[in-house]
Amino acid sequence: MLEGLSNSLQKALSKLRAKGKLAEEDVQTAMREVRLALLAADVNVKVVKQFVDRVRERAVGQEVQQSLTPGQQVVKIVYEELTDLMGGAEERVRMAAKPPTVVLLVGLQGAGKTTAAAKLALSFRKHQHRPLLVAADVYRPAAIQQLQVLGKQIDVPVFTLGTDANPVEIARQGREEAIRQGADVLIIDTAGRLHIDEQLMDELSDMKAAVPPDEILLVVDAMTGQDAVHVAESFHQRLQITGVILTKLDGDTRGGAALTVRAATGCPIKFVGLGEKIEPLEVFHPDRLASRILGMGDVLSLIEKAQETFDLEKAKEMEQKLRTAQFTLDDFREQLQQVRNLGPLDQILKMLPGVGRLKALENIQVDEKKFLHIDAIISSMTKEERANPSVMNASRRRRVALGSGVTVREVNQVLNQFEQMQQMMKRLTGGKKLGRRNALAALKSLGGLGDLSSGLNVPQVGTPTGASRRPHRKKKKH
Incomplete structure (x- = not known):
């Protein structure tokens, strides 16, 4: 997510971090690279100019000159300005004083409105609301059926009058x-077009008049860059949108839409x-997001993900098993599944402060098939073998390999990985600290990947890629 922008900005600011004193020339050079990074990320030219001017003005001011760490102070300024550029603080949906709260979703075709409607309904359900989805897109083939299928998946009712009805009447009814x-949230999925036209805008204006919405959320594809900003401006002029939903943000390596939409439209x-x-x-x-872009991690989001994913009672039970050395391969598999539920391992690691800047994680590649292989290997073992892996002799390993469709070498790797994780947990529960190299090994262990090099390509920490260790020097004789 925004990887290209993140790498460019971190590179531009890395030279400033280590400097004890900053000359104005240092700041100018860094700002030139920041400007190029933002332009390459497809951020609006005017927005880039205003952003760089604000950072430069603050960076050559007293707050940096009098700071003990001027380089880090400039990074802090860039972080604050990035945060301000994207809106400053989170903005929630405005709930109606008298239910239902009406949310009108608008946007062009292909932006992902129908999927976004279902995901938004799920978000409300998570907070104990009772949403109702309205299928008002009567033009796109199978749009109504798609929303009905999604509604069934998330257990949210869908209202429709069919493809022959008038969209405005569908919204009203x-x-x-x-x-x-008794639904307290009404989410209306409207029709889109391949491009903005008067007929689309007139229909949405009529719908807005018939069913006054509390929120008009524009759904835009983050990967369209500046086009997303132009779309937002056009919709805002006609409908006065109150907010934006950026879809496919994880596929956007540039970041132009995320950084520009607020500045261009004033809509959060x-x-x-x-x-x-x-x-x-x-x-x-x-x-x-500003913190993640600058490689400072996102611990709060990671904590929230963990709270949603991990079962507190199971976590306590797992801790007890670790303390009493009763951690089995079944527990290992369960923990692996919980880590997978958090999301892609490479993205989770980048949420940890400082980890995103480790050379060892620059080109991390996770092969999901390896997770499936580990699960198949453990499933092919008997109950006794999973509880006590020490009984796994050569013949048992060959049987498991044959049963799971993998090689004996992969079975050995999983067993070795399990043993490493047991040892790591003993150190943690015993109060011993982990070094930087062991910490990375621990992170790999949590992913259940270890030495499966084809699944997780991580160079060894402390050794530059392609370089060999320094040869051992013989002591000189005196």
């Missing part, structure tokens, strides 16, 4: 149905969509 059902980004799975939309946190 949908609101009445929400009142009858309220939600972001990540991945193709039907999961709740994530509330957009400008400060957390």
Whole structure:
């Protein structure tokens, strides 16, 4: 997510971090590289100029000159300005004083409105609301069926009058149905077009007049860059949108839309969509995204993910097993599944402060097949073998390899990985500290990957890629 922009900005600012004193020339050089990084990320030219001017003005001022660490102070300024550029603080949906709260989703075709509607409904359900989805897109083939299928998956009712009805009438009757059902949130999925036209805007204006919405959220594809900003401006002029949902943000390596939409329209980004799975939309946190862009991690989001994913009682049970040395391969597999539920391992690691800047993680590649192989290997073992891996002799390992469709070498790697994780947990529960190299090994262990080099390509920490260790020098004889 925003990897290209993140790498460019971190590179531009890395030279300043280590400097004890900063000359104005140092700041000018860094700002030139920041400007180029933002332009390459498809950020609007005017926005780039205003951003760089604000940072430069603060960076050559008293707050940096009088700082003990001027380089880090400039990084802090860039972080604050990035946060401000994207809206400053999170903005939630405005709930109606009298239910239902009406949310009108608008946007062009292909931006992901229908999927975003289902994900938004799931977000409301997660916070104990009762949403109702309204299928008002009567033009796109199978749009209504798609919303009905998604509604069934997330257990949210969908209201529709079919493809022959008028979209404005569908929205009006949908609101009445929400009142009858006692739904407190009404989400209307409207039709899009391949481009902005008067007919589309007139229809949306009529719908807005018939069913006054509390929120008009524009759904835009983050990967379209500046086009997303132009779309936002056009919709805002006609409909006065109250917020933006950025979809496919995890596929956007540049970041132009995320950094420019707020500055161009004045409308906040309220939600972001990540991945193709039907999961709740994530509330957009400008400060957390700015932190991730600058390689400072995002611990708060990681904690929230963990709280949603991990079962507290199971975690306590697992801790007890670790303390009493009863950690089995079944527990190992369960822990691996919980880590997988957090999301892609490479993205999770980058949420940890400082880890994103480790050379060893620059080109990390995770092969999901390796997770499946580990699960198949453990499933092919008997109950006794999973509880006590020490009984795994050569013949048992060959049987497991044959049963799981992998090689004996892969079975050995999983068993070795399990043993390493046991040892690591003993150190942790015993209060011993882990060194930097052992910490990376621990992170790899949590992913259940270890030495499966084809699945996780991580160079050894402390040794530059392609370089050999310094040869041992013989002591001179005196």
